[in-house]
């Protein structure tokens with residue numbers, strides 16, 4: 001166990017090193033700002049040894065909330081020329097300089113877990129944060145639903161930037177007017193681990209469109225070629241709604257609207273079931289076409305409180321077949337690439353969300369197995385951003401906040 005204790009110390013060090021005072025960067029260099037869902041996971045990590053600091057992390061995130069309720073995916077607290085696209089490209093006007101899109105809304109779920117670490121101390125903090133979280137949730141319900149499933153308007157919103165889920169939609173996009181720009185990500189890490197220029201041209205084209213439309217959701221709904229109902233956004237929003245109901249009830253709030261949201265989102269999650277694939281899939285809202293992708297996000301059903309026996313069978317099989325599960329893409333898919341970001345690599349963060357869901361739904365054996373496998377991966381290969389699912393070798397950025405937080409809050413506890 002000495003080994004584990006030292007890893008726990010190292011994990012704390014990663015969080016402390018990436019701490020910029022009131023927010024945490026995902027990793028120095030590659031991601032020098034506050035990212036929305038990374039930050040929520042950082043809060044859970046801090047809560048294992050410093051609950052006060054965990055609350056500050058969440059409170060800082062919600063200081064960036066726009067007047068309409070949106071909570072941006074990046075808060076540019078302090079300009080850093082080492083990142084592209086920075087605040088001048090996004091052209092957003094929020095209380096804190098920011099991007100114009102969101103990320104998977106796991107903040108409510110992480111806040112719920114942080115609160116449980118010290119309910120008495122956390123009560124006034126939660127009472128202040130709760131209405132802000134509900135406001136963000138209502139924003140998502142207002143602007144992003146399609147048949148009850150939650151849509152993404154940019155691959156970056158899902159966190160799964162270059163997942164094959166978006167390939168068909170991206171192929172229909174015209175990115176020829178993107179103009180000249182200089183990527184900074186590939187100056188920090190291996191270009192083979194990152195999305196391609198083809199992908200980046202489309203990411204930036206969508207940012208340019210959002211900016212032209214002044215990030216107006218109604219205009220984006222009408223004019224953007226990119227609108228995909230996806231398992232990441234849908235399952236995390238459904239889970240958030242359930243947690244908001246629980247937190248609201250504990251605070252004595254009326255939760256009727258949220259309960260209705262849960263029902264709507266449950267119906268929406270069912271619309272992501274692709275019978276032919278035998279899994280939860282993404283579907284392009286404009287074309288109605290399935291992506292045909294079994295990703296690690298497909299296994300977030302339990303996190304959302306959605307039981308599915310076929311997915312459980314698939315999970316058991318992938319955990320046997322792959323040395324370091326859960327891969328972000330089906331290893332048998334033509335698009336599988338063991339090192340390229342979300343086209344194959346294993347992400348400890350997604351494993352934790354899957355594992356928390358499995359445990360909640362009574363699948364203790366699978367939950368423990370996944371936590372053990374993730375712990376083994378981190379012990380062998382460190383706090384990397386993501387990992388090759390066959391060899392376990394580290395990929396992307398190092399000293400990564402959320403991988404360290406996953407160790408502290410989940411994997412290192414088995």
Ligand code: DGY
Nearest residue numbers: 073084085156161185
């Ligand atoms: C990036 O810059 O690679 C990020 O994933 C955008 O959120």
